[in-house]
Amino acid sequence: MNSYDYIMVGSGIAGLYTALLAKEAGSVLLLTKGSIEDCNTRHAQGGIAAAIGKNDSADLHFQDTIAAGDGLCDIEAVKILVNEAPDRIADLIKFGVPFDTVDGQIALTREAAHTVPRILHAGGDATGEHIEVTLSRRVRMSSVKLMEYCLVTEIVVENGKVRGIKALDVRTGSMLEYESRFVILATGGAGRLFKYTTNSDVATGDGIALAYHAGAEITDMEFIQFHPTVLRLPGVPSFLISEAVRGEGGILRNVEGYRFMPDYTPDAELAPRDVVARSTLYEMRKTGSDRVFLDVTHLPPKLITTRFPHIYRFCLDHGLDIAKGLIPVAPAAHYLMGGIRVNTWGETNISGLFAAGETACTGVHGANRLASNSLLEVVVFSKRIIEMTQSKKRTPRKSKVAGVHCFLQRPAASETSLQLNLLNLERLLWDKVGIVRSGEGLREAKAVLMAWQQCLPSAIDRASYELNNMVLNARLMTEAASTREESRGAHFRSDFPHSSPSWQKHIVFKAS
Numbered sequence: 090m091n092s093y094d095y096i097m098v099g100s101g102i103a104g105l106y107t108a109l110l111a112k113e114a115g116s117v118l119l120l121t122k123g124s125i126e127d128c129n130t131r132h133a134q135g136g137i138a139a140a141i142g143k144n145d146s147a148d149l150h151f152q153d154t155i156a157a158g159d160g161l162c163d164i165e166a167v168k169i170l171v172n173e174a175p176d177r178i179a180d181l182i183k184f185g186v187p188f189d190t191v192d193g194q195i196a197l198t199r200e201a202a203h204t205v206p207r208i209l210h211a212g213g214d215a216t217g218e219h220i221e222v223t224l225s226r227r228v229r230m231s232s233v234k235l236m237e238y239c240l241v242t243e244i245v246v247e248n249g250k251v252r253g254i255k256a257l258d259v260r261t262g263s264m265l266e267y268e269s270r271f272v273i274l275a276t277g278g279a280g281r282l283f284k285y286t287t288n289s290d291v292a293t294g295d296g297i298a299l300a301y302h303a304g305a306e307i308t309d310m311e312f313i314q315f316h317p318t319v320l321r322l323p324g325v326p327s328f329l330i331s332e333a334v335r336g337e338g339g340i341l342r343n344v345e346g347y348r349f350m351p352d353y354t355p356d357a358e359l360a361p362r363d364v365v366a367r368s369t370l371y372e373m374r375k376t377g378s379d380r381v382f383l384d385v386t387h388l389p390p391k392l393i394t395t396r397f398p399h400i401y402r403f404c405l406d407h408g409l410d411i412a413k414g415l416i417p418v419a420p421a422a423h424y425l426m427g428g429i430r431v432n433t434w435g436e437t438n439i440s441g442l443f444a445a446g447e448t449a450c451t452g453v454h455g456a457n458r459l460a461s462n463s464l465l466e467v468v469v470f471s472k473r474i475i476e477m478t479q480s481k482k483r484t485p486r487k488s489k490v491a492g493v494h495c496f497l498q499r500p501a502a503s504e505t506s507l508q509l510n511l512l513n514l515e516r517l518l519w520d521k522v523g524i525v526r527s528g529e530g531l532r533e534a535k536a537v538l539m540a541w542q543q544c545l546p547s548a549i550d551r552a553s554y555e556l557n558n559m560v561l562n563a564r565l566m567t568e569a570a571s572t573r574e575e576s577r578g579a580h581f582r583s584d585f586p587h588s589s590p591s592w593q594k595h596i597v598f599k600a601s
């Protein structure tokens with residue numbers, strides 16, 4: 090069969106959850122470029138936010154989300170997010186996600202910038218793994234047709250309407266083509282563009298590139314959240330040390346053992362992620378070190394091993410007992426707030442094309458994401474996508490924040506001595522489009538990327554497709570970051586260190 094009602098691209102929480110809902114409405118094909126478990130979702134530790142606690146309310150959750158978004162949240166989308174959260178949590182529980190409980194009640198913890206405890210978690214700090222395993226098991230047992238190791242290479246659009254997709258079977262090299270009424274991109278983020286990242290290898294921004302080439306709008310690409318505390322041990326793969334560790338009392342020290350965060354902000358270790366990431370970077374520069382240390386040795390060992398079993402075990406397996414020794418950490422790219430511009434029903438500007446999860450920009454995160462709102466965003470808006478595909482009604486987007494439209498310049502004659510390869514791309518983005526940006530650095534990055542765009546490798550296999558996609562994503566990020574001459578949320582410009590009311594708007598790209 091080469092025709093389906095729904096095609097889902099990606100097997101993280103967005104692809105799996107949407108597929109499980111869609112199968113009740115029609116035939117479903119789910120393609121994913123690696124194995125079903127290759128995704129970012131599996132690595133999520135902290136949990137999923139929802140106002141279900143006694144002292145909590147949708148209104149409080151709304152206020153916290155808006156405050157984190159720094160003037161760029163879509164008000165209507167945030168209202169939907171916080172109001173529909175409890176029902177979507179109930180759905181996850183019905184699917185079998187084993188959230189942790191205390192005395193028979195769902196356990197809730199607090200993360201930075203949430204005013205009350207509202208984070209549900211599973212297996213302590215293994216929330217993503219539990220979600221991924223639960224949903225992928227259900228998909229495998231369902232009527233959903235699952236195709237692993239199939240990389241989607243093109244969205245076929247005719248007369249402004251989606252017709253299907255083309256894909257590469259990465260194991261045989263053969264090209265595949267499928268028709269569908271609805272295509273839902275659930276391809277995740279683009280953290281892989283940066284030298285230091287918490288993201289898995291699949292996060293190469295493919296969905297954003299696919300949508301851009303198909304004529305969809307892409308927005309907010311300058312807003313990348315950097316996580317302040319990622320394990321920095323030689324030879325050990327990147328591993329997140331959850332925010333919740335600071336929430337439980339973890340202290341940041343520089344290489345000289347000095348607790349530096351109170352020098353930067355009264356909130357110290359509990360300041361928003363971007364503030365902690367920047368302060369950490371400054372401290373690393375000041376002390377000439379590539380790391381700082383997270384200290385939990387003053388906390389009861391029992392708390393560490395029961396609240397953070399996954400982190401404790403990972404570090405122990407790499408020779409570090411965190412109950413006794415300091416944890417070497419440094420910031421890394423973590424989450425992309427921007428992506429494919431969708432309305433509150435997950436629709437792009439192309440009929441039949443939807444986006445869900447980290448690849449989408451629903452507007453709920455604005456300029457900075459409130460911790461643990463991303464898994465929630467996936468379930469809330471994925472449900473709405475399937476509802477919309479079954480309904481005739483269309484709700485035009487009512488964003489409360491204005492947008493400015495931009496186009497990428499066509500690659501002009503420009504040269505660079507820097508060879509195009511993954512390592513150089515990751516270094517360029519980290520150095521010039523990273524935690525602290527400047528006009529000069531962004532101009533340098535733009536020139537290199539323009540030159541690279543003229544010598545892109547022919548897309549013949551997974552690596553070359555991904556590299557092409559990453560260069561396009563890098564151009565979108567760099568162009569947006571250089572256009573936005575202010576600092577807001579996760580976007581910090583050393584030459585424009587303050588936010589400007591005239592920039593309370595989105596930057597939107599569309600292929601010319």
Ligand SMILES: Cc1cc2nc3c(=O)[nH]c(=O)nc-3n(C[C@H](O)[C@H](O)[C@H](O)COP(=O)(O)OP(=O)(O)OC[C@H]3O[C@@H](n4cnc5c(N)ncnc54)[C@H](O)[C@@H]3O)c2cc1C
Pocket residue numbers: 098099100101102103104120121122123125127128129130131132133134135136137138216217239240241242275276277278287288289291292295296329423424445446447448460461462463464465467
């Ligand atoms: C270490 C870490 C910890 C986190 N902790 C939290 C947390 O505690 N709470 C929270 O809310 N959020 C957290 N996040 C963010 C959250 O996990 C992600 O935003 C979310 O899981 C994204 O889900 P997704 O389904 O959109 O993407 P992913 O889970 O990344 O899945 C994307 C899928 O698309 C596939 N794919 C990509 N391109 C193609 C293509 N061209 N063709 C076919 N398939 C393709 C990939 O193979 C993958 O299966 C964390 C993220 C990380 C990295």
